[in-house]
Amino acid sequence: MEEQVVQLESPIEGLHASAPEALPFAPEVDIRAFLLPRSRGNLLIYSVSELDQRSPAIQDLGGVSRHYLNHRHEGMFASDQVTAPLFVHAEERAAVEAKRHVRGTFSRRHVLDEDFEVIPTPGHTSGATAFLWDSGQHRFLFTGDTIYLDDGEWVAGLLESSDPVAFAQSLELIAELDFDVLVPWAATSGKPYHAVTDRASTRRRIDAMLDAIRAEWRLGAEPVNRRVVGAVHDTRKIPAVVGNRRRRHAAAPMAMPRARLAPAPRQPAR
Numbered sequence: 431m432e433e434q435v436v437q438l439e440s441p442i443e444g445l446h447a448s449a450p451e452a453l454p455f456a457p458e459v460d461i462r463a464f465l466l467p468r469s470r471g472n473l474l475i476y477s478v479s480e481l482d483q484r485s486p487a488i489q490d491l492g493g494v495s496r497h498y499l500n501h502r503h504e505g506m507f508a509s510d511q512v513t514a515p516l517f518v519h520a521e522e523r524a525a526v527e528a529k530r531h532v533r534g535t536f537s538r539r540h541v542l543d544e545d546f547e548v549i550p551t552p553g554h555t556s557g558a559t560a561f562l563w564d565s566g567q568h569r570f571l572f573t574g575d576t577i578y579l580d581d582g583e584w585v586a587g588l589l590e591s592s593d594p595v596a597f598a599q600s601l602e603l604i605a606e607l608d609f610d611v612l613v614p615w616a617a618t619s620g621k622p623y624h625a626v627t628d629r630a631s632t633r634r635r636i637d638a639m640l641d642a643i644r645a646e647w648r649l650g651a652e653p654v655n656r657r658v659v660g661a662v663h664d665t666r667k668i669p670a671v672v673g674n675r676r677r678r679h680a681a682a683p684m685a686m687p688r689a690r691l692a693p694a695p696r697q698p699a700r
């Protein structure tokens with residue numbers, strides 16, 4: 431049997447990353463899974479295809495008690511050698527179940543024990559969910575592809591298949607979360623795969639994404655509310671608005687973060 435890639439590396443205290451795997455259809459992008467060591471049971475976040483939870487590196491840290499996916503795209507890379515109970519948002523279940531058994535689902539924001547918060551952030555997909563983990567040293571936010579790192583820069587993973595209104599609302603929610611390390615599923619190969627941040631820096635980067643999304647989708651500049659949501663959904667029915675985009679992205683191989691729609695520009699420290 432071919433030896434599995436099982437090394438873990440710890441780029442920052444408390445975080446243990448799997449070996450990177452290139453996406454087959456976007457080899458410049460690596461994905462990783464992350465082990466969160468906790469006294470009440472270790473969690474595995476995201477998935478990669480070459481990971482064995484029985485490996486010494488993982489067993490030495492206490493194994494895996496629960497496995498969480500941010501969203502359905504990770505299901506395509508779910509390893510058969512990760513057998514811990516799998517949890518996903520109810521909206522993601524059907525897609526993930528095609529590849530791996532799902533033990534349980536959730537649909538609301540909630541806290542596991544006192545240190546791990548499950549926060550639905552729909553938009554990239556309908557059940558995309560961020561995870562906020564307080565390790566004691568850091569507050570890590572796992573954003574999946576909703577925000578990922580392109581050459582070290584924060585980028586919004588807004589796809590043709592995504593809901594831009596929900597996406598913008600989720601970015602507003604993320605901007606208000608208290609976290610100091612961003613940990614996406616995907617990052618440019620050979621570049622940083624986590625980002626240390628603070629409230630002001632997070633706000634600036636997310637505002638830049640929101641500006642780009644609102645311009646592209648003609649959303650109102652005001653914070654998205656129910657009235658605007660209704661108006662935008664009407665707008666999206668107009669072929670002149672939606673049709674051009676659809677043709678432009680029709681050749682995309684799959685719903686993955688190829689659409690670099692909303693890069694956060696490099697911003698000088700203030």
Ligand SMILES: [Zn+2]
Binds near residue numbers: 501503575587686687
């Ligand atoms: Zn995705």
